[in-house]
Amino acid sequence: MAEPVADRLLDGGADDVERAAEAALRPRRLDEFVGQSTVRDQLSLVLHAALGRGGSPDHVLLSGPPGLGKTTLAMIIAAELGTSLRVTSGPAITHAGDLAAVLSSLEEGEVLFIDEIHRLARPAEELLYMAMEDFRVDVVVGKGPGASAIPLALPPFVAVGATTRAGLLPAPLRDRFGFTGHLDFYDASELEQVLLRSAGLLGTVLEADAAAEIAGRSRGTPRIANRLLRRVRDWAQVRGDGRLDLRAARAALEVYEVDVLGLDRLDRAVLSALCTRFGGGPVGLSTLAVAVGEEPETVETVAEPFLVREGLMGRTPRGRVATPAAWAHLGLTPPA
Template identity: 75%
Template sequence: MSFDRDLVAPDAEGDERLIEAALRPKRLEEFIGQARVREQLSLVLQSALRRNRPPDHVLMSGGPGLGKTTLSMIIATELSVPLRITSGPALERAGDLAAILSTLSEGEVLFIDEIHRMARPAEEMLYLAMEDFRVDIVVGKGPGATAIPLEVAPFTLVGATTRAGLLPAPLRDRFGFVAHMEFYDVAELEQVLHRSSRLLGLQLPGDAAHEIAGRSRGTPRIANRLLRRVRDFAEVRADGVVTRDVASAALNLYEVDAEGLDRLDRAVLGALLRKFGGGPVGLSTLAVAVGEEPETVEVVAEPFLVRQGLLARTPRGRVATAAAWVHLGLTPPPDAFGASMVVDLEDDLGHA
């Protein structure tokens, strides 16, 4: 069994990157959400402009699709400087990084996506470049090797990572400003959807935006993707008119439920509940039960299920919470993980 994750996958590939580029805000004032990060970053940039110096290096951490690349582009735009883009996996050798650093112009912004995946030699070269704006080029091998210092124009490094814990402390400490990107709430995603719908020339009522936002897993990239699928559905089956019912029908057709779970998410929960009584069960066994690789279950499905409180990782294995039983329309057993919380919530609702 194989599941198509494209609709709710947080990563963007292929043609979608071009579509994203058209929908991206260009200035900090246009950026929706992340209010704390926006305010802090605005102060950093305004201070740098007043001092006429490049700002401190910036590290942005958080899940895919939350706006790290967009903010890096905005930083360069606000500073009116060029932007150079690369990624950690592309920097396999120190020479790869040296080639980029040596051609930077003064004040330029260098954006390294997935910076935690840089090769160690390039990473060690970056330490010196960030701190002293120079790199040492090693010529020759063995005892006869010579290090030639090369000056680098002052620049601003913007690093993005989805796994900040994998960054070595010496690299993390060299960033003057660290921003953690939070998942969006429904109201913020509604603003994102209204802005995108205007750019797409689509009339989007408030209740339809709310419906889409509620299924977008707290991620603008997913919200925009779902919006385009709703637009397609409306054009073919609703004369181009988007309503809440049309949005709901479209997303149901694409098997994205009211909580944002897709087929793989529900398959994982269904196997855990119906085949293993709610767990605990090992990752490999659970992956076999849904016909996927363990890495797919662990990296793709589990983070969202854990964040929604539907699944728990324990030393004995994966366990479905009482909320997972309820989500699939089943009655949780008295000893279900978190059952007391569900009972308390039902009692509170009953007395409300």
């Protein structure tokens, strides 16, 4: 799935410095994790009950849009259990042998985090079924009629899967997770808490009105909020007086083309094309993508979900349409 355009534009390619900054802002324990109160409480019960019994918790599946904290929660699970975390991803495991190699190297009680688990290859999925349920894998030796399967016992481990598209997970795999948590978008007040905490970790003071301004433009996503915070800090350092106040926040977000609703250049290009070139629609996805110079998949997976969620665009059997809110946001008058 394509990375959100705000991430790509604001992150400048997510270089090593930026990745290190993101890692430094991650909470380490459940009591430091802001938001997602339902999932946090449920997960706390699962982990502490397992610790009280002296055993391992059930396997955990975390679903939800990108940037809401699935990877962070996986790290927290390992920290709360007092064990290490082994990280891999679905696209990286192309053969069952790749997964068998990872599983066979696990230590007892270790947490295996599989990001984008819905993209696992089918042979690897079938191997994971057995590993999660029976803590063993069958290694096939040889080919043809002479091939044989050698069972390999695995130490008990905890699998944590993360997915942005839970509907693509096959039922047999989904059923092997004892706990499933769905992460929702954050509200503005929760994002303000995230920003104030992050500013403290960055060694700077973020004023309350600036925190509210950044939170309102962060698409309900902590990852975007933290990246916008770092861009505001950059502006304050280079062009301002070093203070992270409302003036710095608004000026910096204007430089990075993030408007008051959190729309970026691509979002506004899609809305503008829909309204000014096609009279508000309906218009097909491919035609709309050509109008803005992007691939249809980019428009569909990067811009469209946020525009639909904000009530600026609608999807109909005949194509995409602009809502009255879209015309109002662009300052345009809809056709009679």
